[in-house]
Amino acid sequence: MNIYQKIKDLAASKNISIAELERKLDLSNGSLYKWTKTSPSIDKVKLVANFFEVSTDYLLGLSNDRYSLSDKEKADVGFRVENILNGIETDDKVSFFGEPMDDEDKAAIKAALQTAVAINKEHAKKKRLNQNK
Incomplete structure (x- = not known):
């Protein structure tokens, strides 16, 4: 599962859309989807990880433990x-x-x-x- 799909699943678990998430995090429209083709900056990954209370390792696919500490x-x-x-x-x-x-x-x-x-x-x-x- 790629980083975008993980974010999409996490957003669904909080009942928010990707567009709403981008607004909450002050990210440009469609920027998260672009992560399917380009690598995001670590600052942006941290921003998303902190929002969902997951580790950056989880988002990046380095850990399958969603509950590890951010x-x-x-x-x-x-x-x-x-x-x-x-x-x-x-x-x-x-x-x-x-x-x-x-x-x-x-x-x-x-x-x-x-x-x-x-x-x-x-x-x-x-x-x-x-x-x-």
């Missing part, structure tokens, strides 16, 4: 994890198995939090998008 969502995961870690770093009494947390412990916690937050965000996204069908 670049914007990945940045949100990172932001949430940083907020959690900032709370840990400012609290002197936080310990890890009875010992004060060092940088290696914090890095391990950060990696685990990023994975957990990303998994939960993907799960919530899948649930939300399936409810909209």
Whole structure:
């Protein structure tokens, strides 16, 4: 399935036409159809991916996982994890198995939090998008 067909399917799942999508994204009339013959710029692909809350990899056919996180969502995961870690770093009494947390412990916690937050965000996204069908 090419990028245009994926966009067409995604638009149909949101009950909007391609023309309406182009207007919402401030793209010229017929520009999405042109993607069947020419390669779009990455900025335009990101714009469409963020609108539909899918990854650019999904649109480009590099992934079949429609629910994987978009670049914007990945940045949100990172932001949430940083907020959690900032709370840990400012609290002197936080310990890890009875010992004060060092940088290696914090890095391990950060990696685990990023994975957990990303998994939960993907799960919530899948649930939300399936409810909209």
